[in-house]
Amino acid sequence: MSPEGVAHRVGVDLGGTAIKAGAVSLEGEVLERRSIPAELDRGPEDLAERIAGLARELGCTDGLGLGVPGLLDRAAGVVITSANLHQIDGFALVDAIAGHLDLPPARVALENDANVAALGEAWAGAGREDPDFLMVTLGTGVGGGVVLDGEVVTGSGGLAGEVGHICVEPDGLLCGCGKRGCLETLASATAASKRAQAAGLPADLAEVNALASGGDAAAIELLMDVGRDLGRGLAAATVLLDLRVFVIGGGFGAALPLLRPGIEEGLCERAYGRSAEDYRILGATLGPDAGWIGAARVGLLRAQENDD
Amino acid sequence: MSPEGVAHRVGVDLGGTAIKAGAVSLEGEVLERRSIPAELDRGPEDLAERIAGLARELGCTDGLGLGVPGLLDRAAGVVITSANLHQIDGFALVDAIAGHLDLPPARVALENDANVAALGEAWAGAGREDPDFLMVTLGTGVGGGVVLDGEVVTGSGGLAGEVGHICVEPDGLLCGCGKRGCLETLASATAASKRAQAAGLPADLAEVNALASGGDAAAIELLMDVGRDLGRGLAAATVLLDLRVFVIGGGFGAALPLLRPGIEEGLCERAYGRSAEDYRILGATLGPDAGWIGAARVGLLRAQENDD
Known part of the structure; x- marks a missing residue:
């Protein structure tokens, strides 16, 4: 019931360079x-201890949520593999954190980083008026999260929302994933910067x-060109799910x-029967807080499920 | 409680040439x-009367479900527009049928034909073991239905599941929808027949x-070629929703x-991180019954919602 005696939840967003957390x-x-x-590099045990310490400082008493990039085993609380956090591959992160906090492991909810960011915007950000939207994060790559009825779709294997790997140009550039012409090769910050340089503009x-x-x-x-390629990729979400709201972060x-x-x-070029007025393309409003806020929300939702 | 005293539900599948129904x-x-x-051509009033008659013969006492091709206003029970059934555009079909059966309009559930077919396969057909799958119907066009957690995703505007209009070849053939290179232009029965003729094979x-x-x-x-193009299109569903089960009807x-x-x-070519073993591509098992069975299911689900 702290900070300051207010009922609250704690969320943690673990990244390759920083751990962001909040109440x-x-x-x-x-x-x-x-x-x-x-x-x-201080190792996974040390990491778990520091995350638990942060959570304690933020007044975590009844549980927390944790966003981590990579492929997760949610039930076991294990990060199976993560490209940017290979130091914790296979580590039982949830058990370790729960142990330090004297909480049952079920009180530490693990979720993918892109999914928590989408859920953060859905709960407290740009998407809070819209039950259905696609969250798109334009960074080094292009991340995503499909929100339907206010909840993030994780998919049978936990890999849903990989909008950066929608094929936009079948004969396009080779993507880091090994496929050609993925949205990410055209509209990530990295790709846009390269395209800018090729056009004689600053990187x-x-x-x-x-x-x-x-x-x-x-x-x-x-x-305009980068946006059009982004729209061409997002059109797949409109066609499959009739999504008309996009939150861009x-x-x-x-x-x-x-x-x-x-x-x-781009959306109108590739999604049949819609015009520009059918779409609402919003800027994300939570910025770097989206992840940990969404993680806190996951913790809250899972705790409610467990209490049912 | 008939036929033969068994508790049952009635479903109706309205098409351009036939009305299929069952218990x-x-x-x-x-x-x-x-x-x-x-x-x-006998007109919408006559149509409503004949549908009600069919439902009565099938022992409908507490409600029914109705699958109709086209864009629907589910809440109002109106078919807004239907390419193949323009005779009922704007007609309050649900009110008319409910009137003939002395039922409240809320007991006549209206749903899109592709969605009821998907729900039929989800409930009683090829998809009954899988909470998440994509139903794909290869006919004159390519229809579809996204099933998540055993329910069909209809989308904010009711247009979800239009898998036939996923863009497969950006510079491809012009589709009936006005866009280029839609899945439908490559892998519908119509398209496959044309491709067969072009290859010197029978139509x-x-x-x-x-x-x-x-x-x-x-x-x-x-x-093989037609299948590859189909897989290339379906890959978008894998990337966005991590769908790995496809039911082909x-x-x-x-x-x-x-x-x-x-x-x-085609799936492996365009969906990152999966191999052929990750997929289960099943044949639909309900054939022409899928639509009315799914419609019956919609009726049952909506009745349960209303009773809550």
């Missing part, structure tokens, strides 16, 4: 936030965005006002 | 089935299938044994 009220209001370096997307905002034709065209999401016309064009 | 036990077992010509797909089963290299290659679905290797190849 949020049961209505989704941020009460307190922390960030510490991940320092993964820094904030500069490109500033140039475009100032009326630079080449910068405007670049963001991640660092490159800041360019949304200039990406939006292209996104709408 | 199914609460466990999904077919008790009785009927089919009458649609004769839509009749049953003949092509027979030739391929007998070892004809050109026929085998044709079905419709007339051309009979060629599944010879389409399957291509489908697996």
Whole structure:
């Protein structure tokens, strides 16, 4: 019942460089936030101890949620494999954290990082008015989360929402995943930066965005082109699920006002029977808090399920 | 409580040429089935009367479900627009049927034809072991239905599951929907028949299938090619929703044994991190009964919701 005696939940977002955490009220209001370096090389036991310490400082008494990038065994509380956190592959992270906090393991809810970010925006951010939307995170890659009826679809194998790997150009560039023409090869921040350089623009997307905002034709065209490719990929979500609301986050999401016309064009080009007015393309509002807030929400939802 | 005193539900599947209907036990077992010509030119009032008559003959006392192709207003019980049943556009079909049966309109559940077929297979057919799957109907077009947790996803505008309009070839053939390279332009029965003729094979797909089963290299290659394009399109469902089970129905679905290797190849080509063993590609088992059985199920589910 702390901080300050308010009923709250604690969420933790574990990344390759930082551990972000915080306390949020049961209505989704941020009460307190922390960030510490991940320092993964200190090993998984040390990591679990530091996460438990953070949770304790944030007044965690009845459980927490934990967002982690990678493929998870939710039931066992184990990170099976994670590209950026290989130091914890196969480690029983949930048991270790629960042990330090004297909680039953069922009180530590584990979820994929992209899914918690989507759930954060669904609960307390840009998606809170919309039961159905697709969360799209434009960063080094393109992450995603499908939200239906206010809940994130995880899929039978836990791999749902990999919108960055929708095929946009069958004969396109080779993606890190081994396939060709994935959305990620065209519209991630990394891809957009390369495309900017190829067009004689700065590699820094904030500069490109500033140039475009100032009326630079080449910068405007670049963001239009990237947006169109993004829309072409997102059209698959419209066709399959009739999704019409998209929440765009991640660092490159800041360019949304200039990406939006292209996104709408791409969506209309590939999704039958809709026009630009059918879509609402929103900027994410929680920024770097989305992950830990969504993790707190997962913890709350799982605790309610367990109490049923 | 008839036929024969067994508790049952009635479902009706309205098509452009026939009205199929039947009674199914609460466990999904077919008790009785009927089919009458649609004769839509007799007008919507006459149609409603004949549907009510069929339902009465099948022992409908407490409600029924109705599958109709087209865009629906489920709450109002109105078919907004239907390409093949334009005679009932805008008609309050549910009110009319309910009136004839002396039932409250809420006891006549309206649902899209592709969605009821998917729900039929989910409840009593090929998908009954799998909470999550994609139903794909290969006919004149390619229809679909996304089933998650045993329920069909309808989407915010009721247009979910339009898998036939997933873009497979951005620069491909023009589709009836006005877009290019939709799955439907490559893998519907209509498209496959045209591709067969272009390859010097018979236009009749049953003949092509027979030739391929007998070892004809050109026929085998044709079905492999069509299957591969189908798999390429279905990959979007794997990437977005982690769907790994596909139920293939419709007339051309009979060629599944010879389409399957291509489908697996197309799925693996465009969906990252999976191999052919991750997928289960099943033939639909209810055939032409899927629609009305699923409609009966919708009626049952909505009645339970209303009773809550």
